[in-house]
Amino acid sequence: MTESHDHPGNPSGRDHTGRWTDLERPPLGLRALRRGLILPGGLWTSLDVVEATGSTNTDLAARAADGAPEGAVLVAEEQTAGRGRLDRRWSAPARSGIFFSVLLRPGPGVPAERLGWLPLLTGVAVATALSRAAGVDTALKWPNDLLVTVDGEERKAGGILAERTRQAGGDDAVVVGVGLNVSLRAAELPVPTAGSLALANAVSLDRDTLLRAVLRSLERWYGQWREAGGDPAASRLQEAYTAGCATLGRRVRAELPGGRELVGEAVAVDGDGRLVVATDDGGRHPVGAGDIVHVRGA
Template structure:
C-alpha cells in the first residue's frame, strides 16, 4: 500500500488528482471515431518513444498514451521537458495518414496540432493560446507572452507519425523550469480540470485532423493554413532565425507558405522560406 506522501499515490497531491481513465475512454472512444485506445501510465521517460515502439508493433491509428509524469520528455532538437507529477498534460497520439496525404504535407501535422490545442483550450479553459512557429504554445501571464507547452512530431516507420504534446496546467511560479515559462493557472484559466482539458484537446484534434486528411493534406482547402496564420504570434514580427553552421537570417515574418515554412522578408525586400528542420531558434530581433 502506498503512503500519502508517496509520489505514486493518488492522494499524494489532492490539488492534482489523477486522470479518470474510464471516463476519458467513455468520452473519446467510439465506433467510427479517430481515437481507438487510451492508456494512462503513472510515469515514463517519453510518451513519444513508448508510442513509437507500439507503432512498430502495429498498434492501430488513434492510440493515445498519457503519462501522469514524464521523466525524459523531449522537445525539438532533443531539448528536455519535465514537470511535477500530474501538473500538466503529457501525452502522445499515433496518426497514420496513409495514402490520403502526400509525404510532403506531413510537415503540417505539428502546426495542425497547435491549432487544435489552441482551439480546445479556448473552449475548455477560456485561455487565449497563441502559436510561436513552429511548435510552441504561448499564454499571457501578467501581460507577457510565455511558453506553456510544446509539440513534437516524429515519423514512426513508413506510414505512422507520433505527435507528442506537453502542456503546463497547474505549475506554480516556483515550479516553473525557467522564469520565462508559463502555465494555465498563471494565465488565469477558468478550468484546470485535466480530464476536461484533455477531452477538449483530443476532440479538437480529431476534428482538425479529419478535415485536413479529407482534403488530402491541403492546408488551404482544409482551412488549416488560414487558422494557423490567424493564431501565429510570430507573424508580423521581426525575428532572427538561427540556422545550423552559425548562420542567421533576420527579417519580418510575413507568411506561412503551403509547406508550413515560415517566410521572412529581409531588409533588401527578398523573401526567404525556412523550414522547421532548418531552424535552431526563432527569436525576436
C-alpha cells in the same frame, strides 16, 4: 512503467492512493476518458494512462513499429525525459500538466511532403480547445510552441513534437506529442520565460476536461485535413494557423542548421508549413528547420 487503473467503488475512476497523491492535482480518470473518447467510427482506438515514463513519444513510436493501429493515445501523469525540438528536455512535477502522444497514420491519400503540417495542425487544435475549455487565449509560436499571457508577457506553456516512424512493409506513421503546463506554480517554473494555464488565469484546470477537449479538437482538425488530402488551404488549416500565429508580423532571428542566422520580419507561412522571413535587403526566405527567436522591441 505502470498503468493507472480505476478502482472499484470509486465512481470518478480516480486513484487517490498512489505515491504522487496531491489533493490539488488529482490523477486522471482513465475509465471516463475512455468512455468519452473511444467511440465507434471515431479516430481514437485506445487510450492508456501511465504513472510515469521517460517519453510518451518514444514509447508510442515503439508501439507503432510493432504495428499499433492509428488512434492510439498514450498519456503520462509524469514524464521524466520528455523531448522537444532540437532534443531539448521537458520535465514537470507529476500531475501538473497534460503530457500525451497520439499515433496517426494518414495513409497514401496524404502526400509525404504534407506531413510537416501535423505539428502546426496540432497547435491549432490545442489552441482552439483551450480557448473553449480553459478560457485562455493560446498563441502559436512557429513551429511548435504554445504561448499564454502571464502578467502582460508571452510565456511558453507547452510544446509539440511530431516524429515520423515506419513499420516494416507499412505506411509512414507519425507520433505527435504534446506537453502542456496546467497547474504549474510560479516557484515551479523551470525558466522565467515559462508559463502555465494556472498563471494565465484559466477558468478550469481540470485535466480530464482539458484532455478531452484537446483530443476532440485534434480529431476534428485531423479529419478535415486528411479528407482534403492534406491540403492546408482546402482544409482551412493554413488560414487558422496564420490567424493564431504570434510569430507573423514580428521581427525574428532564425537560427539555422550549420550555425547560420537570418534576421527579418516573419511575413507568412507557406503551403509547405515553412515560415517566410523577409530580410532587410528585400529577400524572402522560407525557413523549414531551425530555431525562431522573437526579437524584443520590434
